[in-house]
Amino acid sequence: QNSLLISVAVNNYRDPNLLRFEELRILGVTREITSITVYQGDVVQQYPLKISYDATKKVVHITGLQLELGKSYTLKWQQHLSVNERFNCYPSPDATKEKCEQLGCAWEETSNPDIPSCYYSSATPYFLDNLHYSTGGVTADLTLDSARSRAGEGPTAPISTLRLEVKYHLKNMLQFKIYDSQHPRYEVPVPLNLPSSPVNLGQDRLYELGLQIKPFGIRIQRRGTGTVIWDSALPTFTFSDMFIQISTRLPSQYIYGFGEAEHPTFRHDLNWHTWGMFTRDQPPGYKLNSYGYQPFYMALEEDGNAHGVLLLNSNAMDVTFQPTPALTYRTTGGILDFYVFLGPTPEMVVQQYTELVGRPVMPPYWSLGFQLCRYGYANDSEISQLVDDMKAAGIPHDVQYSDIDYMERQVDFTLSTHFTGLPALINRIKGDGMRFIIILDPAISGNETNYPAFSRGLEKDVFIKRPNSNEILYSKVWSFLPNVQVNESLPHETQIELYAAHAAFPDFFRNSTAEWWKREILDVYNNPTNPERSLKFDGLWIDMNEPASFLNGAVDGCRNDLLNNPPYMPALGSRSEGLSYKSLCTEGQQYLPDGTPVRHYDVHNLYGWSQTKPTLEALQNATRERGIVVTRSTYPSSGRWAGHWLGDNTAAWDQLTKSVIGMMEFSLFGISYTGADICGFFQDSEYELCLRWMQLGAFYPYSRNHNTKGTR
Missing domain, CATH: 3.20.20.80 (Glycosidases)
Known part of the structure; x- marks a missing residue:
């Protein structure tokens, strides 16, 4: 384990050119490798090694080697779970070492309170079975390995048998859905504009689906570039009556969307931030879930291509970003019903999304x-x-x-x-x-x-x-x-x-x-x-x-x-x-x-x-x-x-700035006719602030000055 043996089985060739292996790629490595030692026999070889790890592809790339052709070597390495690879096993605020270990997870405190002290140390106990492939998609059973099942009882006890359905709706959109196949559950009753049946697109599809059987994982890859835009082969997946969780690696740091909450920047900060979604009468404020519920995000990939993801769920939910980069969804009911849009431009992502949910109303x-x-x-x-x-x-x-x-x-x-x-x-x-x-x-x-x-x-x-x-x-x-x-x-x-x-x-x-x-x-x-x-x-x-x-x-x-x-x-x-x-x-x-x-x-x-x-x-x-x-x-x-x-904002300069972010987000959500209360709803507005806000507000699609009683 954690070693690679390179042995010469037959050597009847005399190499006149002193050929050497200078780099190697090792596939299927599940954790980052921090150090490698190269042996020839029992002698350690000193090489200026450089190690890089692609967590999405699970590939280690080693350069700086000088392995002579015709000689045997052994590579041994140390693996370490980077804190960025920690996925929170106990996301409630009352986590303790005892509670963590009862779930079968690992506990190690860090100096940064945002990094989870309780994290998964084993793969999800779910695996795929009875797969059936067709031109329009895939169906499979999703079974819980009871011998490896994690702790949970009552409404948080994992459901033993689930169903996975993948549908290739269009060349630029697919759906995957995970639900309890034996007991009907609530599903969102919002009508969508879906094709009557999945289209047989063959090689025209912009995406390639990959399924990891055991442990369970879904991988979606952009065909034209090979970029993996969804990869849920992570330890977090669980599905119970009142707690459902799934994570995915993200292809870049450029993530936009989710709402409704006041965001300080249009692009999300992936440095351990969690955002709740549950509609309530809450004026704009940092990390405060507000009036709307918008479980949709758009991502820009490193090469500039764009894709979008909608989770059609309506239960109380939160999402956590971490610098892996990765995203974790946690919802309190319903099912998992994902729609992925391949773009490849941001404009096309929004077009594809609104084609599904409905085009924005035409205002008079x-x-x-x-x-x-x-x-x-x-x-x-x-x-x-x-x-x-x-x-x-x-x-x-x-x-x-x-x-x-x-x-x-x-x-x-x-x-x-x-x-x-x-x-x-x-x-x-x-x-x-x-x-x-x-x-x-x-x-x-x-x-x-x-x-x-x-x-x-x-x-x-x-x-x-x-x-x-x-x-x-x-x-x-x-x-x-x-x-x-x-x-x-x-x-x-x-x-x-x-x-x-x-x-x-x-x-x-x-x-x-x-x-x-x-x-x-x-x-x-x-x-x-x-x-x-x-x-x-x-x-x-x-x-x-x-x-x-x-x-x-x-x-x-x-x-x-x-x-x-x-x-x-x-x-x-x-x-x-x-x-x-x-x-x-x-x-x-x-x-x-x-x-x-x-x-x-x-x-x-x-x-x-x-x-x-x-x-x-x-x-x-x-x-x-x-x-x-x-x-x-x-x-x-x-x-x-x-x-x-955008609700009951305040007469403050930062609210003027954040109104632009809010409108851009609602444009992503397919709600084009949007604006903020010009000059602010709460508190008196300064003359200069109101002047500048009126100038900005002239460009709001919905341009309204509105304030509360007792203010000016």
Whole structure:
């Protein structure tokens, strides 16, 4: 072991040229070689050796040798697992030597806390069996070697038999899918534009698939260059009910994408960084998972070719980059369903990706103009004066907004007594060639005495309930109780506790909910009982659809600790608080359009996605025009129906810079109509900052100045 014997079996040739072997390549080496000793017999030979190791190809290249033809030699070497090759075996923050060794992993602390102290020291116990190759792909069983199985019980016990399916969909796209073949599991219900059957492309394919049988691994190589763009022959693969993990080597350091989180640079830093993905009401901040869920990345290879990878999964997840370079996915449910796009240019990668998930929505021409908004307009007179002041100052002003201020007690589909002049104002500014957009939140007040939206919602059975019951899962958001005087001097949390109404959350997967939502929006637009109060909006702005709550879970608490605090909690900003932090209890029961029940645990990150298409359809049904929807929460394919703003940013110079990164990332994600709140949402904006931000914002596809009450 760890040696190479070069022996002369027959020598009947006298070499007149003193031929020598000066370099060797040793194949199949699984770890980096740190030193080599060359022996001739028992005598050590002194050579100026240079050793290089290609971890992707598992090849060691040795130069500086002087091995004479016709003589026997022995090469012996020492191997060392570089810290860059350590794959984290215990990614939770409470790792200890005892817990690590219980998993059968190695423990060695380092001075750098980002480098895992607990790491895999053995290969994955899964292996391939019953392989079947066809012109359209490969199928195989993925079996757990029970003798080598790692520790795990209950929801983290590895599943013994899995299924691997590889499909060659197009010459530039393939899919590989790993799932439990014996027990149905939740799969993402987002429709994709896939060929009806894999295409027999033969030598036209841009990729070559390689499968490592034991231990299991998948390798995808670019045919034209030989570059390996995916290599999961690594020790991390595991598949259990509530913890699934897979790693791949990366072909370069040039990786872009994943979201939604504030990234300090467009290109990812691969020096031991972990990013969580789980939608929540979180303003931009470093390492804080935010409004959207985008499990897609693009990579540039060393020769400039590009490829992209989508993991179609919607459970709480994190991804870890390490300087190997490598990437590890960890998700808390569902299956592994990967789509790989071969490009080979960045533009072609995005084209291929949006061909799969859907092309970005075409916004109306007017929505490319300058838009103005704030949270905190006191009444419609303030908006009217603002419109007049903008016109008098000669500032182009294409679209005006109203935030939740226009609603009565911030209740959807109502009109405040302070905004009774809003219908006439909208008609006036539209007569001047402007457009108007209003906001809608998903949560519906359940404490009203005469509130048709809630009553009809009950009739249509649209609200998320507790499992196997008729009990609506109530939380609290913006809507205040009727007939109370709100003391705005109290802390926000106290106001919510004292004054906020119970809020029910529509299940937008259900066809009945989409119909109900369209009806309520149409009634706001036309107001058949009082046409003078109709709001002739041109676009809709949907907010708080992560979904967001001002309570953790529900008014009367969550009842399934396993789902709200899963065995592995991804690296989220609310890691210690559980998945129901500032959102719904994850045991909430929802239903897909075909009636299939699903847990909110699995579809939480699809909530905003599920609201977007019905909202655009409702808008177009009401206005009979193209219109535009802007959504806060997104998932792959959200761009088919809506644009996106980058959330509640701050009036700070670094936020101006990072807005460019955010827009470039959402362009990768197929959501082209994107922008940040110009001049910042929170805090007062300096004159110079706001000036420069207005100049930059003129080039945002979605150009809107928006801030919160009490700021300027």
